[in-house]
Amino acid sequence: MRTDPTTGPALEIEHLRKTFGALRATDDVSLTIERGELHAVIGPNGAGKSTLITQICGELRPDSGHIRLDGVDVTRVPAFGRARLGLGRSFQITQLCGDFTVLENVLLSLEAKGGGSFDVFRDPRRNRAHRDVAMHWLDTVGLADFADRQASALSHGERRQLEIAVALARDPRVLLLDEPMAGMGAEESGKLARLLAGLKGRYSILLVEHDMDAVFALADRISVLVYGRVVFTGTAAEVRENPEVKAAYLGDWEC
Amino acid sequence: MTDARRPILFTLGVFAVLALLPAVFALTGWTSGMGLATRIVIYAIAVVALDLIIGYGAMVSFGHAMFFGVGGYVVAIVAHHTGLGELPFGGTNAAFIVWPLAILACAALGLVVGWLALKTTGVQFIMITLAFAQMVFFLLISVQVYGGDDGMMIDRRNTLPFVDIGRPLIFYYLCLLLLAVWLGFCRMFVNSRFGLVLQALRQSERRAVNLGIAPLSFRLATFVTSAMGTGLAGVLWANYARFVSPDMAAWTKSGEFMAMVVLGGLGTLTGPIVGAAAFVGLEELLSMWTEHWMIVMGPLLVIVALFRRRGLVGSLLGGDRAH
Amino acid sequence: MIFFLEQLLNGLQYGAMLFMLASGLTLIFGIMGVINLTHGSFYMVGAYGAAVVTAATGSVVLGAVAALAGAALYGTAVEIAVVRRLYGRDHLYQVLATFGLILFSNEAMALLAGRQPRFLEIPPLLSGSVHLLPGLDYPVIRLAFIAVGAAVAIGLWLLVNHTRLGMLIRAGADDREMVDALGVDIRRLYTIVFALGAVLCGIAGVMAAPLLAVEIGMGERILIAGFVVIVVGGVGSVRGALAGALLIGLVDGLGRAYLPQIIQSLLPPSIADTLAAGLVSASIYVIMALVLLVRPLGLFPVRS
Numbered sequence: 081m082r083t084d085p086t087t088g089p090a091l092e093i094e095h096l097r098k099t100f101g102a103l104r105a106t107d108d109v110s111l112t113i114e115r116g117e118l119h120a121v122i123g124p125n126g127a128g129k130s131t132l133i134t135q136i137c138g139e140l141r142p143d144s145g146h147i148r149l150d151g152v153d154v155t156r157v158p159a160f161g162r163a164r165l166g167l168g169r170s171f172q173i174t175q176l177c178g179d180f181t182v183l184e185n186v187l188l189s190l191e192a193k194g195g196g197s198f199d200v201f202r203d204p205r206r207n208r209a210h211r212d213v214a215m216h217w218l219d220t221v222g223l224a225d226f227a228d229r230q231a232s233a234l235s236h237g238e239r240r241q242l243e244i245a246v247a248l249a250r251d252p253r254v255l256l257l258d259e260p261m262a263g264m265g266a267e268e269s270g271k272l273a274r275l276l277a278g279l280k281g282r283y284s285i286l287l288v289e290h291d292m293d294a295v296f297a298l299a300d301r302i303s304v305l306v307y308g309r310v311v312f313t314g315t316a317a318e319v320r321e322n323p324e325v326k327a328a329y330l331g332d333w334e335c
Numbered sequence: 336m337t338d339a340r341r342p343i344l345f346t347l348g349v350f351a352v353l354a355l356l357p358a359v360f361a362l363t364g365w366t367s368g369m370g371l372a373t374r375i376v377i378y379a380i381a382v383v384a385l386d387l388i389i390g391y392g393a394m395v396s397f398g399h400a401m402f403f404g405v406g407g408y409v410v411a412i413v414a415h416h417t418g419l420g421e422l423p424f425g426g427t428n429a430a431f432i433v434w435p436l437a438i439l440a441c442a443a444l445g446l447v448v449g450w451l452a453l454k455t456t457g458v459q460f461i462m463i464t465l466a467f468a469q470m471v472f473f474l475l476i477s478v479q480v481y482g483g484d485d486g487m488m489i490d491r492r493n494t495l496p497f498v499d500i501g502r503p504l505i506f507y508y509l510c511l512l513l514l515a516v517w518l519g520f521c522r523m524f525v526n527s528r529f530g531l532v533l534q535a536l537r538q539s540e541r542r543a544v545n546l547g548i549a550p551l552s553f554r555l556a557t558f559v560t561s562a563m564g565t566g567l568a569g570v571l572w573a574n575y576a577r578f579v580s581p582d583m584a585a586w587t588k589s590g591e592f593m594a595m596v597v598l599g600g601l602g603t604l605t606g607p608i609v610g611a612a613a614f615v616g617l618e619e620l621l622s623m624w625t626e627h628w629m630i631v632m633g634p635l636l637v638i639v640a641l642f643r644r645r646g647l648v649g650s651l652l653g654g655d656r657a658h
Numbered sequence: 659m660i661f662f663l664e665q666l667l668n669g670l671q672y673g674a675m676l677f678m679l680a681s682g683l684t685l686i687f688g689i690m691g692v693i694n695l696t697h698g699s700f701y702m703v704g705a706y707g708a709a710v711v712t713a714a715t716g717s718v719v720l721g722a723v724a725a726l727a728g729a730a731l732y733g734t735a736v737e738i739a740v741v742r743r744l745y746g747r748d749h750l751y752q753v754l755a756t757f758g759l760i761l762f763s764n765e766a767m768a769l770l771a772g773r774q775p776r777f778l779e780i781p782p783l784l785s786g787s788v789h790l791l792p793g794l795d796y797p798v799i800r801l802a803f804i805a806v807g808a809a810v811a812i813g814l815w816l817l818v819n820h821t822r823l824g825m826l827i828r829a830g831a832d833d834r835e836m837v838d839a840l841g842v843d844i845r846r847l848y849t850i851v852f853a854l855g856a857v858l859c860g861i862a863g864v865m866a867a868p869l870l871a872v873e874i875g876m877g878e879r880i881l882i883a884g885f886v887v888i889v890v891g892g893v894g895s896v897r898g899a900l901a902g903a904l905l906i907g908l909v910d911g912l913g914r915a916y917l918p919q920i921i922q923s924l925l926p927p928s929i930a931d932t933l934a935a936g937l938v939s940a941s942i943y944v945i946m947a948l949v950l951l952v953r954p955l956g957l958f959p960v961r962s
Contacts, residue, residue: 137545163547175542177535188535192546196532196553204528250546395750451947455954458693458749462889463950466943469882473943477936479929586882590757597754630765636758640751641743 088151090115090284091136091254096145098131105131106142107308111286113254118280120287120295123305124328129288130172132305133258136286137169138162150253164195168252170243172259172288178232182223182242185231186214189246217245221275237268244275254284261291273298296320304328342652346518346605353511357504369503370575375615376510377571380517382595382607384564389593390602391525392557393537394453397461397589398468401448402441402562404475404584406569409437411579412481414489430493430500437570438563444471445562449555468589475581486580493574500574510571514608517564521604524560533557565592594636600649609648660793665915666908671800673907674807678862679884680891680899681814682855688894688960689827690848692744695756696736697884698877699763700856704729704863706767709776709872718781725867726860732763733856737849745848764874775873784868803865810861811900818896827851883910886946892956901957906942913941 091113098106105128113119123129134140136147138159147155154162177185183205190210191197204210218224221241226234234242240260247255260276261269273294279285280298289295295302296316303313306328312319319325353376360368381403388394413433417426427433452463476484492501500506524530533553535543540550573579582588591614599610617635621628639646679701686694707728712721740759744752780799787795818824826847862880870876887906891898918934925933949957 139541139545158549160544160547160549163545169545171542171545175539175545177538177542179534179538184531188531188543189546191528191531192535192543192548194547196548197528198556200524200527200529202528203526204531205526246542246546389750395753397753451951455950458687458893459889459950459954459956461693461749461753462885463947465882466886466889466946470940470943470947473936473939475936476939477932477934479932483932586878590753593750594754594757597750601750627765627769629761630769633758633760633762633765636761637740637755640755640758641740644751 088115089113089148090117090150091286092146092148092151093136094146094148096132096135096147097143098135098140099143104308106135109145109305109308109310111303111310111313113284113286114300115284116281117300118276118283118285118287118298120289120299120302121305122289122292122295122302126307127305128308129305130258131308133169133256133288137167137256160195164193166253167256168247168250168254169256170240170247170258170260172262174239174243176231176239176242176246178230180231181228182218182231182234183211183214183227185242186217186245186249187211189249190214193250214245214249217249220248220278221245222271237264237272240264240268240272241275244272248279248283252283254286255279257285257287257289259289260287261289261294269294342603342605345648345651349605349608350511350515353514354508357507369507371615371619373503373507373510373575375612376507376514377568377575378592378595378611378615379608380510380514380571381565381568382592382599382611383514383518383521383604384561384568385592386596386601386604386607387521387524387564388557388561389596390604391530391537392533392554394554394558395461395593396452396464396558396561397586397593398448398464398466399561399565399592400584400586400588401468401471402445402565403569403572403588403592404471404579404581405444406437406441406566407573407579407583408475408481408569409433409440410493410570410573411487411489413437414493415481415487418490428491428494430495433493434567434570438566441562441566441569442559445559446555449558449562450551453551453554453558465586465589468584468586472581472584472586475584482580484581486578486582489573489577489579492577506575510575513567513571517567518604518608521564525604529553529556594639597644598636598639598646600646600652601644603646603649603652606646606648606652610646613647660791661915662912663791663794664796665911667796667800667804668914669908669911670904671803671807671907672910673904674804674810675862675865676880676883676887676907677807677900677903678810678858678865679880680887680903681810681896682858683884684888684891684894684896684899685827685851686855687888689851690741690745692741693749693752693756694741694852694855695753695881696741696759696763697855697859698879698881699760700729700733700859700877701863701866701880702763702767702874702877703732704860705867705870705872705876706771706776706863707860708864708867709778710771712778712867713776718783721778721867722864725864726857729856729860729863730853733859734849734853736856737852741852742845742848760878763877768874773874775871777871778867780868799868806861806865810858814896823847823850883942886942888956890946890949890956892958892960894960895956895958898956898958898960905957906945909945910938910942913938917941 089112093109093111096106096109109132121129135142138157146153149162149165149167152165154165177188187204187210190213191204215224215227218227221244223238223241223245231242244260261272269291276298287299299316301313301315302319303310304319304325311328312322312325356372357369385399388396410433416422417428448467452460455463481487498505500509532548536550536553544550569583595610595614596607598613599608600606617632618628621631679697683694683697686692704725707725708721711724712718736759740755744755784799784802787797788801790796818827826842883906887902888899890905891902917938921934922930
């Protein structure tokens, strides 16, 4: 889907640090997400995954280090600015507009892409082009039949699907997925894994996920985060064999 | 989803009733009815404006009476200086000059107050808007040239070409027309591309920001718009009563506006019109019965706040916000 | 210099009164999350209680007891009947419900006591002045009020930090579930805190009765000032309420003393007098706006 010939990595994180008092939540983290790569970050609870994500999307300022999006240094850019530069994300705890319909949630994503409009005359629901795009993505995630349903009436799994549609509709340069499968049943997460597999190669994705089956099946590369540090980065096979990772996890994910 | 036509039909019904009121008063010979109806319509303009920011923007302003007061005072002040012949070109009494001037003054005030107040949220936002309204209130009290706490009289209403708004009936229909236009604008406003973003910010600011929305500009623009609408109501009030006083900007007035919004139905735009009618009508009715009418009105507001969160007609209009 | 000291003491005395109101307001908001506009009504009930009962019995002590009991009873009734249902609700509805209660309280008081303002004679024990410094004689009653304010501040500090009730209050502000788990009836705790706030208002009302006219609507004037205090100090923080009360009290006191002089030197007297009065009344709101711009959560922010 991305056709522009920009070279270089999609997202670069260099020597990122963040401490809260004595706690080193992010300790010299460097990560690179290549164009079209699906890069997973795994780690035990409390490893600092959430802190890392909030720094990447701009909700939290790092103490030091740099974040580059498509080669542009965005370390000092606020969250809304990063979103406009093409960073899309889903939330671990779904953040949807519950009073809006499913379709309106996706239309909002399209409206917000350029920062939102001060047009007070036109109804965004009547924008055919946007509607078509929105319906395409709702169809992709399997929610087309629910377009007119109020978002708050969706089931847990459906909300997660909608989160993905909202993030995808704007054609993001980098997609951050924060535990998209959390709290899902086997059937639902299987469906979502197939959806992500379909996106693979077309998007640059950073996936934070607990579901190890999904991570090992999907990820091109995996970074292991322990106590705020990246202890290892490699392919699924390499991660499985790495003694340091095994030690850190103490058999946490024998699978 | 509720039947989409129901709110439209209900709104048309409300306006039909309001439009027929003068005929009813003429038939029944209830002479003070016209004044009552005019007050309802003027307050309705103010509370529709307030619903715009509370119901759709989740900005609970406890100081909106300041715009009501400033709108009114600009009319009175221009009239005062025109009467004394102190203004260049002999001043003016023309509505199409004075009224936009008053509304612009409210916009400027709204811009400053909104920009400062929107640095806070929650209880701090409520209190800082109240604080600014109190500043305006005490300023109005202390400016002796403009009557201090006695307020000031206005000799005659502003003038419009072709119609004589000095006549109560014509003035009433002018107010009603302005209410209809204002309501229509607000309806379009909340359903627009802008409104979509505004309402998204109310429901999940985090989501909106992570989609690329800078919240302040959207909220501020809405706050200013609302200030202008409330200012228009103040302008009409000054013309209706031919009198302004600091009480127009008192904090109790802000509280009453808020009560009318919730009474009618938060986040419905049409509901607050019913709320204004219920509040003003009840006040009139109760004060005919006893001077202590607030002893009934007070508990009534408590009951609405506790048990009828969606107001009198909110559920009918499919008002949002499930608290 | 003498003049300055006198104004400083006036500011301190007003600050002491504000603190009585503000400490209750801030506790109620910090623990129950409720914006309680009715708070000023408790103050009015206290002032009326003191004025009416003292006039009827001739005893200031009975008057003070009646004031505190009245405020406590009314506070408890309000909590049980209304405020209890407002916990966890949107601020808008809290404001609306307690606004309705103000209308009710004022009107009920007018029915009971009439609309004529009442005045309370300063009791003989507290009348007269003390010679503080050469050239500075200060009314005993105002000094007494500063002392009461200090005593209440110390008492509250002891209560919150060194008693079981205080521990529950602190725990309740931090973690509702934990208090529940301790087997404490949280509803009763809330009622007690609310009544405590009302009693503090009652004390302020007793203090106000000999200094100000006891009249309908007296509660709202000080209520709004009380809100300014807690917002300046940091909503939910008793320490903040103390700092805010002193700051606002001093700004008001010194503003009243010096602002008119400054304005008179700048403007013709015909405008200056009333303008100064207005600006003095507005000054505390200016301070609040300034503080919020620099520290949006107040001087002593409470973590959420």
